[in-house]
Amino acid sequence: AQSVAQPEDQVNVAEGNPLTVKCTYSVSGNPYLFWYVQYPNRGLQFLLKYITGDNLVKGSYGFEAEFNKSQTSFHLKKPSALVSDSALYFCAVRDTGTASKLTFGTGTRLQVTL
């Protein structure tokens, strides 16, 4: 079975400060990892993914994430937060050894204030 944990329901950060949204995963094989963002009354938008190779993955809107196999983590980061980054963020995982189902975490609400 595959699963994702997002331990923080909400993260608060001031604009211009760095942000981190945490994610840990569990799979039986090797993971494919994804981050999505959801704005109010909108569908999920893809931000970035880790498949293989460099552990640091860069994605849309200046976001990046670091894959850490020993800690089974895939934390989302951004060096300088913007108020417009305020949204709901979801981490998701697929096990490379199974079919195409993508399993999502419960989400972390990011609030960026002036």
Next chain:
Amino acid sequence: GAGVSQSPRYKVAKRGQDVALRCDPISGHVSLFWYQQALGQGPEFLTYFQNEAQLDKSGLPSDRFFAERPEGSVSTLKIQRTQQEDSAVYLCASSFGHSNTGELFFGEGSRLTVL
């Protein structure tokens, strides 16, 4: 179309009514997924199609839920005899191939409210 299109965007049903939710994926996308997102929760997998074949329906919560994709493009999720616990946003997503590495492209969802 440019993106995944879902209709209706909002549906209010009385308990016991049947509903049908439509998904029009991105043209040429082989894989299609349905997810259920309850308020304040992450999306929960319902079912997966590769072209017209339903390869995984392990997430459908009961036999009241049925999905089809008869021609390998448009898909319909049908819920029979709706119950209040069916109230949620139903998300459709598609991806180009059937590889596990591809990201999913989501529609804006159909919000179902069962009274």
